[in-house]
Amino acid sequence: xxxxxxxxxxxxxxxxxxxxxxxxxxxxxxxxxxxxxxxxxxxxxxxxxxxxxxxxxxxxxxxxxxxxxxxxxxxxxxxxxxxxxxxxxxxxxxxxxxxxxxxxxxxxxxxxxxxxxxxxxxxxxxxxxxxxxxxxxxxxxxxxxxxxxxxxxxxxxxxxxxxxxxxxxxxxxxxxxxxxxxxxxxxxxxxxxxxxxxxxxxxxxxxxxxxxxxxxxxxxxxxxxxxxxxxxxxxxxxxxxxxxxxxxxxxxxxxxxxxxxxxxxxxxxxxxxxxxxxxxxxxxxxxxxxxxxxxxxxxxxxxxxxxxxxxxxxxxxxxxxxxxxxxxxxxxxxxxxxxxxxxxxxxxxxxxxxxxxxxxxxxxxxxxxxxxxxxxxxxxxxxxxxxxxxxxxxxxxxxxxxxxxxxxxxxxxxxxxxxxxxxxxxxxx
Amino acid sequence: xxxxxxxxxxxxxxxxxxxxxxxxxxxxxxxxxxxxxxxxxxxxxxxxxxxxxxxxxxxxxxxxxxxxxxxxxxxxxxxxxxxxxxxxxxxxxxxxxxxxxxxxxxxxxxxxxxxxxxxxxxxxxxxxxxxxxxxxxxxxxxxxxxxxxxxxxxxxxxxxxxxxxxxxxxxxxxxxxxxxxxxxxxxxxxxxxxxxxxxxxxxxxxxxxxxxxxxxxxxxxxxxxxxxxxxxxxxxxxxxxxxxxxxxxxxxxxxxxxxxxxxxxxxxxxxxxxxxxxxxxxxxxxxxxxxxxxxxxxxxxxxxxxxxxxxxxxxxx
Numbered sequence: 085x086x087x088x089x090x091x092x093x094x095x096x097x098x099x100x101x102x103x104x105x106x107x108x109x110x111x112x113x114x115x116x117x118x119x120x121x122x123x124x125x126x127x128x129x130x131x132x133x134x135x136x137x138x139x140x141x142x143x144x145x146x147x148x149x150x151x152x153x154x155x156x157x158x159x160x161x162x163x164x165x166x167x168x169x170x171x172x173x174x175x176x177x178x179x180x181x182x183x184x185x186x187x188x189x190x191x192x193x194x195x196x197x198x199x200x201x202x203x204x205x206x207x208x209x210x211x212x213x214x215x216x217x218x219x220x221x222x223x224x225x226x227x228x229x230x231x232x233x234x235x236x237x238x239x240x241x242x243x244x245x246x247x248x249x250x251x252x253x254x255x256x257x258x259x260x261x262x263x264x265x266x267x268x269x270x271x272x273x274x275x276x277x278x279x280x281x282x283x284x285x286x287x288x289x290x291x292x293x294x295x296x297x298x299x300x301x302x303x304x305x306x307x308x309x310x311x312x313x314x315x316x317x318x319x320x321x322x323x324x325x326x327x328x329x330x331x332x333x334x335x336x337x338x339x340x341x342x343x344x345x346x347x348x349x350x351x352x353x354x355x356x357x358x359x360x361x362x363x364x365x366x367x368x369x370x371x372x373x374x375x376x377x378x379x380x381x382x383x384x385x386x387x388x389x390x391x392x393x394x395x396x397x398x399x400x401x402x403x404x405x406x407x408x409x410x411x412x413x414x415x416x417x418x419x420x421x422x423x424x425x426x427x428x429x430x431x432x433x434x435x436x437x438x439x440x441x442x443x444x445x446x447x448x449x450x451x452x453x454x455x456x457x458x459x460x461x462x463x464x465x466x467x468x469x470x471x472x473x474x475x476x477x478x479x480x481x482x483x484x485x486x487x488x489x490x491x492x493x494x495x496x497x498x499x500x501x502x503x504x505x506x507x508x509x510x511x512x513x
Numbered sequence: 514x515x516x517x518x519x520x521x522x523x524x525x526x527x528x529x530x531x532x533x534x535x536x537x538x539x540x541x542x543x544x545x546x547x548x549x550x551x552x553x554x555x556x557x558x559x560x561x562x563x564x565x566x567x568x569x570x571x572x573x574x575x576x577x578x579x580x581x582x583x584x585x586x587x588x589x590x591x592x593x594x595x596x597x598x599x600x601x602x603x604x605x606x607x608x609x610x611x612x613x614x615x616x617x618x619x620x621x622x623x624x625x626x627x628x629x630x631x632x633x634x635x636x637x638x639x640x641x642x643x644x645x646x647x648x649x650x651x652x653x654x655x656x657x658x659x660x661x662x663x664x665x666x667x668x669x670x671x672x673x674x675x676x677x678x679x680x681x682x683x684x685x686x687x688x689x690x691x692x693x694x695x696x697x698x699x700x701x702x703x704x705x706x707x708x709x710x711x712x713x714x715x716x717x718x719x720x721x722x723x724x725x726x727x728x729x730x731x732x733x734x735x736x737x738x739x740x741x742x743x744x745x746x747x748x749x750x751x752x753x754x755x756x757x758x759x760x761x762x763x764x765x766x767x768x769x770x771x772x773x774x775x776x777x778x779x780x781x782x783x784x785x786x787x788x789x790x791x792x793x794x795x796x797x798x799x800x801x802x803x804x805x806x807x808x809x810x811x812x813x814x815x816x817x818x819x820x821x822x823x824x825x826x827x828x829x830x
Contacts, residue, residue, distance in 0.1 A: 402530045437537075473827040
């Protein structure tokens with residue numbers, strides 16, 4: 085009753101992109117060594133094919149995919165394998181290979197492959213938007229009729245997708261034409277946020293000529309979330325547990341498209357990526373092209389170090405990124421940026437009582453009533469939390485961000501979700 | 514490397530790592546700024562004594578809340594300004610002739626009975642100021658309805674509403690002029706409610722600062738107007754009802770209360786329409802003014818039910 089239309093509200097937040105938006109991506113100094121994790125994707129860890137002491141070139145295969153949902157890993161610099169070790173990334177322990185730089189810059193190209201999927205697989209390309217799903221699997225036997233290219237980088241501070249549009253538009257269009265020819269897509273849509281429109285006016289004509297639709301979405305966060313994009317582009321909704329393929333939609337990030345270009349036309353595997361180094365605690369903000377496996381510490385050094393005491397260094401953006409426990413962690417294939425925040429910018433005041441202002445309800449992009457789920461969880465009522473749609477939460481954090489009482493609603497919902505999933509697991513057995 | 518080193522103090526936690534700068538306290542401060550508009554008008558029309566009454570009411574409200582927190586050992590609770598707003602609102606709904614003991618009783622009802630006994634901020638079912646005002650009206654009518662006209666001479670008078678309510682359908686011939694009704698000249702009544710001009714400024718301020726949804730007060734007023742128009746068939750009569758009594762004041766400051774109204778916009782709109790229609794009906798069938806207060810309390814009772822039927826639609830459902 086009375087539930088006619090879904091509000092795709094989202095929230096307004098300070099984007100903090102002005103300073104890096106216009107910065108051409110540059111290359112920093114070569115790091116003395118890189119530490120390359122063997123799991124930078126969703127699925128199984130890759131199997132190492134090198135041993136300590138081996139000489140490798142940039143592009144040499146270090147580990148090959150293990151099973152279908154997995155991805156190849158290549159060396160991002162030329163040098164010598166000095167260590168096969170294990171490191172912590174977030175809560176996960178993963179194998180990693182350390183390579184000392186020999187500064188010879190030798191390059192190894194990909195072998196020729198027969199099909200596009202095989203090229204993508206060989207190059208170890210995964211979704212660069214953050215999820216890290218192996219890209220070849222996404223396209224495998226694709227029968228979708230719509231391809232959506234996500235360039236609506238809604239996370240504050242990050243501008244790498246935008247730089248790809250500015251710097252490699254021709255290359256992106258070439259790949260999109262190739263994908264259209266291969267998979268017979270009827271519609272290809274490139275999605276950008278409204279605030280970028282003026283400065284990206286030059287893309288309209290080339291896109292039109294290539295028969296690619298430009299879709300402009302609002303400036304609200306999180307417009308770049310998969311479910312929200314699908315709703316905006318196709319008016320369809322993904323029901324719980326279904327994937328875009330079920331709606332005949334294939335969705336890819338624009339940086340992934342550029343990685344495909346490198347693999348197809350240059351025979352280069354995915355060994356480097358552009359990241360935005362930003363935040364008020366960094367001395368010089370940059371869009372930096374770095375070898376995968378470079379340590380965060382080296383990257384910060386390339387940006388002149390800190391200008392203020394850093395309170396939080398985040399892998400990714402401040403909304404959905406991961407707080408780094410130390411600066412020794414390496415850059416992954418899925419890293420879109422490093423955000424260094426001072427305490428002024430990242431201070432989280434203490435929680436006060438909920439005043440029922442409804443901001444989280446108005447802001448939830450998937451139509452949940454976040455505060456009610458949080459309350460249900462705190463009261464220990466998991467059944468109620470599930471009934472309220474806790475499992476539909478996309479973890480965007482809009483509710484926690486907007487809450488004037490500074491209640492960490494998302495953290496409650498996340499815990500509720502994991503407990504509900506555990507319960508469902510138990511009941512299955 | 515720079516002189517700054519990175520030490521993670523707290524345990525590793527998930528995002529978001531930033532928060533909006535708007536706090537509950539900041540919202541309450543905006544409401545207080547909005548309250549200045551009717552307050553200035555009240556002081557202009559009814560004299561400096563109004564200010565003293567407001568200050569006393571605010572002091573009593575805070576004193577009651579602080580003592581409650583002290584006795585309940587909730588000493589960590591910092592002042593969120595909500596008691597101040599309740600005390601302030603209550604004072605604005607009373608006449609300038611109100612004795613101080615009425616302020617004490619009223620705040621006692623609002624702060625202790627309604628707010629704190631329900632569990633404190635965010636938990637009360639009824640709007641504290643409205644609840645106190647309605648009970649005062651019920652039990653202490655004699656002390657809070659000796660309205661006086663603005664000006665130096667203390668002359669008891671009727672409020673406009675008393676002359677047009679209770680099964681009347683037309684305006685009396687000697688009814689107030691529209692300018693008087695709008696600006697609050699020569700009108701008796703609760704000090705904060707007589708100047709609609711000041712209230713509209715407060716409304717615009719709250720809308721501009723994004724504290725309230727503009728449709729909520731507008732729907733209260735439109736639905737009350739509509740009901741009165743259907744009842745009387747007289748455009749002027751219905752308009753007079755909008756400009757008389759506490760309707761505009763309550764629509765802006767009470768019907769928009771976060772805690773006691775529904776969660777979703779759809780729910781808030783239903784709530785607002787309910788308040789407007791009920792007010793009109795109560796004004797027609799009950800001999801005394803104060804309809805909007807009772808209407809709000811009745812709708813407060815319905816809030817949980819409205820909430821149940823106006824849940825948001827979950828994406829993909």
